[in-house]
Amino acid sequence: MESSHHKVDKYYIKNVDADKNSIYCHHDLMGELFVPTHKHLKAQLLYAEGDVVFVTTETKTYFLPARHFIWIPGGIEHSIQPKSENVMMRNLYFPIEANENVFFQTEGIYPVNNLLLQMMLFTNRWNGDLEKGTPNFVIASAIKAILPQICLTNLPLELPLPKDERLNKILRFIENNLGETILFAEVATQFGYSERSLYRLFQKDLGMSFIQYYTIRRILKAIELLLEKKLSVKEIAQEVGYNSVPTFSNTFYKILRQRPSDYLNQDEILKRK
Structure with a gap:
């Protein structure tokens, strides 16, 4: 297993939980990158554009089409594999808060409507930690807060292994x-x-x-x-x-x-x- 861990380390994964209270942001044109199985304490919003991304947990393979996002609660092991190299992935990692809406406790795939699309577009130039108290942190928090209200249909785009x-x-x-x-x-x-x-x-x-x-x-x-x-x-x-x-x-x-x-x-x- 050792080698796959090194690959992850080269990637940005180890930075996600470095600051427990920040919202971490990472946007990437995937290239041929395969992200081996890993987990982080923060919950992840992964948005994909351009092609399909396969997200595999211990029990399921999720099939994330372009123009949708998957919500992955904190602590869940998963690997990520884009179908082709022209996938653009946008990731926001959120610290878990007390008494969270039940929406955030479940894996799910949802379409991105225009409001969410514009908000994701706004995060385009961000990278790394968004610190509590900064405008960007507030905007990212708003993206999270709006999800349970606009994402009413969890699409059945997963197949059990x-x-x-x-x-x-x-x-x-x-x-x-x-x-x-x-x-x-x-x-x-x-x-x-x-x-x-x-x-x-x-x-x-x-x-x-x-x-x-x-x-x-x-x-x-x-x-x-x-x-x-x-x-x-x-x-x-x-x-x-x-x-x-x-x-x-x-x-x-x-x-x-x-x-x-x-x-x-x-x-x-x-x-x-």
């Missing part, structure tokens, strides 16, 4: 065949399960049904393709195994609260200043 090796094989099969329509009954037969026992395995190990897992996996793949801006909505629907564009669009909307076409038309506002 399987503990059972047999399930791993099935999830890899799903992964490799997202362009086909995969039927639960056929998967059960192919991997030698009765439908009932496979259903139970999914529920017990992942806490969700096959269809929930499969749906979220398809939509996550669709987000990646939409962010690449190379294919039309119709082509993307087909790439993730939907024959009907309306069905695809409605499923996408149920999970993300916006249409695939909105995703395709997003401008990147936070170009690096």
Whole structure:
């Protein structure tokens, strides 16, 4: 493990908790950087623009699309891996306060609305510790204070990591065949399960049904393709195994609260200043 710790040290992680009372700020164009598993006492707001970022905790992989942020409570081990080198990440690390709103005690992914976007843009030139009593500290505190009031939908953009090796094989099969329509009954037969026992395995190990897992996996793949801006909505629907564009669009909307076409038309506002 030693080597990965050194990598983290070269990174800014060790500075996050150096001053227990400051709000720490770090903005970075990721490059090819992978941030190995680490934790800090402060809670983290991680905002991404440009592509998808994978955030992995002990039990889940979170899938953070551009123009969203993830809230990571203090003390939670996590690693961070951008899908491509053109991801811009903005991080604010907040000291834990007494009697915090329950919002801050849970991991979650939320879309960034225009108000929050403008406030994040305002933090563009900051780096390092924001000291209590300074205007920047007050502004950063306002960003935190506004979150529970504007972030009302915690998006289900995470997939549990399987503990059972047999399930791993099935999830890899799903992964490799997202362009086909995969039927639960056929998967059960192919991997030698009765439908009932496979259903139970999914529920017990992942806490969700096959269809929930499969749906979220398809939509996550669709987000990646939409962010690449190379294919039309119709082509993307087909790439993730939907024959009907309306069905695809409605499923996408149920999970993300916006249409695939909105995703395709997003401008990147936070170009690096």
